[in-house]
Amino acid sequence: MANILNDRIFWKKALKIALPIAIQNALISSFSLVDTVFVSRLGDVSLSAVGMCSQWSFLMNLVIFGICSATGVFVSQYWGIKDTKRIHKTFGIALTVGIIVSFVFAAFAFFAPQLVIGMFNKDKAVIAEGSKYLVTISFLYPAFAVDDIINSVLRSCGKPRLPMISSAVTTAANVFLDYCLIFGKFGFPKMGVKGAALATVISAWLGIITVLSISFKQKNIIITKFSNVFRYSVSDVKVFFSKATPVILNESLWGLGVFICNLVFANMGYEYYAAISILKTLENLTFVFFVGLSAACSVLIGNSVGAGDIKRGIDDSKRFIIIVPIVSAIVGIVSIILRAPLVNLFDLGENLSELTLSSAKTLILIYSITMPSRMLGFIFIVGILRSGGNTFAAAKFDLSSIWLSSLPAVLISAYVLKLPFLVCFTVMYVFEDVLKLILCIPHYRSLKWIKPVTDEGKKALEVFINE
Secondary structure: OHHHHOOHHHHHHHHHHHHHHHHHHHHHHHHHHHHHHHHHOOOHHHHHHHHHHHHHHHHHHHHHHHHHHHHHHHHHHHHHOOOHHHHHHHHHHHHHHHHHHHHHHHHHHHHOHHHHHHOOOOOHHHHHHHHHHHHHHHHHHHHHHHHHHHHHHHHHOOOOHHHHHHHHHHHHHHHHHHHHHHHOOOOOOOOOHHHHHHHHHHHHHHHHHHHHHHHHHHOOOOOOOHHHHHOOOHHHHHHHHHHHHHHHHHHHHHHHHHHHHHHHHHOOOHHHHHHHHHHHHHHHHHHHHHHHHHHHHHHHHHHHHHHOOHHHHHHHHHHHHHHHHHHHHHHHHHHHHHHHHHHHHHHOOOOOOHHHHHHHHHHHHHHHHHHHHHHHHHHHHHHHHHHHEOHHHHHHHHHHHHHHHHHHHHHHHHHHOOOOHHHHHHHHHHHHHHHHHHHHHHHHHHOOOEOOOOHHHHHHHHHHHHO
């Protein structure tokens, strides 16, 4: 283990990518933390309603994440051979698809908010509060899609600092506007949950203005002629979707499975869902380490495979398989130790029930204990299999884990065995993680996950296999 980790080139490249992305996601998570802390002062109903709205955003985010993941597969391998022409075409296709998807989700949120919230809970107060938030937050969706795709291209080209700067601006703006618009400070109207949504929307669009302004000044990879980005052919689209379709379906259907699990939990009681909202906020904070690691893993492996350095790609994958469980165990232990003060942070206004608070503490304990297995499965799917080019296997293993194992187990636990909420939640994690690792590990060892999209990579793989 010591020998494979003792590689200065690896650490220099990995940290250069991972640290800015980890910092960026820490800022984004702080953004979410501030929202949740402020909204929690409005009580269980408001916190639960916003959490349920976030699930609709979560489902859209996963579809966009699928588009970004597919974009990263191509861009990282094209960047390995510095093929900017194909990078720009990939960027244009991803933007087109991402904007269309965001408008579909925004339309449902704006025109049918009660229908969306009603899937989670039938409480009239929750539906009314959630609808106010969802109508406003719908204007965020196109901004999120554009921002995420731009960030994906920049990261895959080894430029993660600009997204970090943009997130810093977004977070600072959101903290200030949240305080002003939720509670009516500094002459702003007191808008409650609607103010939280409006603050998020304004901040997100400000982030895009920031990243585009700096990009124009730097003349980086995303700045080129309009025709270079959007004049792509049918064959270009077919090539993109040959890799993108499994990833987009993977994220969409995986997200739908989690969405259904959350519907089950939400209908067990809005106080339980308020506890899940607290967990999700803290989960985002701990997840920053693994977003950075997975991005570094994707870029390093993708660049190596695309450039034809197959051995380097395999060695780097082994390093991440060792690093991720170690980091997750450390983060999990710290989360367990600090879970009580972290949860109490959300009850500064003393408006949350004891059931919400005690459930949140137990959920953090469950999440922390299962973190090493969950993060190892995550790095296999997102960091290794996809970046190696085998998006189909990644989708197959990810979807099998949720649809053939985790979701059926949750439904049986909740509606057949009538088990308590906390047991059902634990079942969701355990049944997904175990099957995912059983499927991923043998496939990884077979090296069938290496599927280059460049000619250089394909030729090198042939030579590597024959040696």
